Amino acid sequence: MTVVVPPPAATVDAVARNRVRRAGRRRAVITVLAVLVVVAFAASLMIGRTFYPPGDVVRVVLGQEVQGATFTVGRLRLPRAVLAVVAGLSFGLAGVTFQTMLRNALASPDVIGVTSGAGAAAAFAIVFLGWSGTAVSVTAIVAALAVALLMYALAFTDGVVGTRLILIGIGIAAMARSITSWVLSEAGAWDFAEALRWLTGSLNGSTWEATVPALVALVVLAPVLLVLTRQLGALQLGDDTASALGIRVDRTRVVAIVAAVGLLAFATAACGPIAFVSFLAGPIAARIVGPNGSLLIPAALVGALLVLLADLVGQFALGTRFPVGVVTGVLGAPYLIYLIVRTNRAGGSL
């Protein structure tokens, strides 16, 4: 056995204090974000053409009849707000998983084409095959997995993740979007808003039928990723170090990719690929949390907050109603350009 000289108690206490302080900061950030998500969620139930006070909203959510509000809040706003939260959490969690695992903020699934692949497949299934519901979700999942595996095969040799992966991914994303455009042009009878859903993502016309599969996927797959928190943390140190720490690198990566892609695909099948939420959530969470621990939960909450706020802005702040993806796209594009410029000079890890 290795003989260990016992460290001074003062040092042990300092280490413990340091750890408790960092965990405390992270918990505080998570609490604040969660409160903000609840507030934004409540606001999106109250605000609209008719304003309903919190009392009415609570009664509708509890299942009581309220004149007017039962339909507007219960049937229109509630599924929309729930889908916003579910999709935001899913996109945020999936995005930060990719970014952490591939050690690069540019490697988020909406930049490297996974989300647009799922969107293109979903649009194809709906328009050409006349499918709906679960069949569309399954199609989206299969397409997203195929794109993720293709990326893996093309760019992920010897654990090297670099510009190559990003460039291939941007190419795949562009290809997927052009396929979506073509599918939609063939669709003909579709109205503009409905078409835009599959290009930029929209919560217009959200229904419980569309929301429930995404919610179930979140409930099943989010815990899988949360259980992998420590493994993902070790993977950040490089494959060799992670292996030396007793991580099964390949297995961890495959499980994480499948879970993240599942989250993305179900959310995308419900509301389209809401632009850049996956991409923005992780870096924003990193900025707020600092070097104080895992970003999975904070990034999921940031994702939910982004979608809720962007949808409110898109509906009510701009005169014309824009789909949520247009707003997040406007936020995300400059950041993407900034990161690409920065990556050309230095590494862009998360």
Add this chain to the structure above:
Amino acid sequence: MSDTHSLTAEQLTLGYGDRTVIEDLDLVVPAGRITAIVGANACGKSTLLRSMSRLLAPRGGRVLLDGRAVHGMPAKELARTLGLLPQSPIAPEGITVADLVGRGRHPHQGIFSRWSREDDAAVAAALEATQTTALADRAVDELSGGQRQRVWIAMALAQHTDVLLLDEPTTFLDVSHQIEVLDLLTDLNRTRGTTVVMVLHDLNMAARYADHLVALAAGRVHAAGAPADVLTVDTVRAVFELECRVIVDPTSGTPLMLPIGRHHMTADEPVAAGGRAG
């Protein structure tokens, strides 16, 4: 001192793609001692170290830890006995020293287990041993090369393994930091009884710090044993294709290799320089 963990390679064959790097290699790592592996570039020394820590599966033969093949052991169990510091580990942007060192505790933690006092004590011991306690709150990417290497070693120490493998722990360090790191590893070996195996570039440093020196050439062990027996004019000629003189290092009593280049041959150069000296 320490219980002996035996680490051996038996008829080990390693390679990448269709290239064989190590062929039919046998190696015994003395327990509780410092072993240095030296050899020319691309002779397979890093490959050998990677396979001993099971980053690379053997083509043939096996690596045995206490008689068990490392490639069949549960990952966490192996990671509690055998640690590895790769040549260029990656520190995530902004990560603090304490956080990084704490990640060394992974093999001792279950999926749902909470951080324990024992984990804190292990991190504290690792920080103290590497004299990085004062840096605990600093970001790793702000540190100097020598400090950073000490922090990585601290992470490997927090892992509490009896065997520690290091792939060129002194590359990219200036000479004072090289000495600092090698002294630290010697302290570990002397006070904890940790078995240290390291790949080193610098023959003289290897001869000075190792108890056991292994010289690889063309994927095989050319010579292995005490540095005074291994570091000879003949070994250097065979392994590095270099003429040299070997004298006794006046500061450590270990062999000191002085290379002979085409422009630096004194008149009394021994015949070792061969026909060219004529």
